[in-house]
Amino acid sequence: MPSPSPTAAPVTILVDADACPVKEEIYRVAERFGAQVRVVSNSPFRVPVSARVKRVVVSDGFDAADDWIAEHADARSVVITADILLAERCLKxxxxxLKHDGRAFDAASIGSAVATRAIMEDLRAGMDGAHGGPPPFSKADRSNFLQALDRVMVELRR
Structure with a gap:
């Protein structure tokens, strides 16, 4: 695999870590591509001992982790989150x-995702707490995520 151009800034993977089921996969891909990883959360997580991987523990204030990620996101970043509003900020x-299942948020999809989120929030509010969660995370989701992250890293390396 060719190394990144010497003038290109390294890619940083910013992980919204509190509910991220693919942290181990992120570490492996980052190592393969020479990327930096920032694991951002409100409480400490175990991270590998690596010069590439840094744990960032923010205050437990509302949206503190999201704010940190959005402030550090740029064109050389890959953000891993299922949070639609954080995704919108990072795209801007x-x-x-990328979501944990490998689906990408992009300029074409974020508007409808934000609108759908608002509709679902209204529907849940009217259901008096009777609601289901997301479907269980599957092996296919994990595989899709790995393929998507690999594809993005290859694109950013060019």
């Missing part, structure tokens, strides 16, 4: 954004 900063 020029970052690439």
């Amino acid at each position: 900063a020029g970052a690439r954004v």
Whole structure:
């Protein structure tokens, strides 16, 4: 695999870590591509001992982790999150954004995702707490994520 151009800034993977089921996969891909990883959360997580991987523990204030990620996102960043509003902020900063199942948020999809989120929030509010969660995370989701992250890293390397 060719190394990145010497003038290109390294890619940084920013992980919205609190509910991220693919952290181990992110570490492996980052190592393969020489990327930096920032694991951002409100409480400490175990991270590998690596010069590439840094744990960022922010205050437990509302949206503190999201704010940190959005402030550090740029065109050389890949943000891993399922948070639609954080994804929107990061896309505006020029970052690439992937969900844990490998689906990408992009300029074409974020508007409808934000609108759908608002509709679902209204529907849940009217259901008096009777609601289901997302479907279980599957092996196919994990595989799709790995393929998507690999594809994004190859694109950013060019």
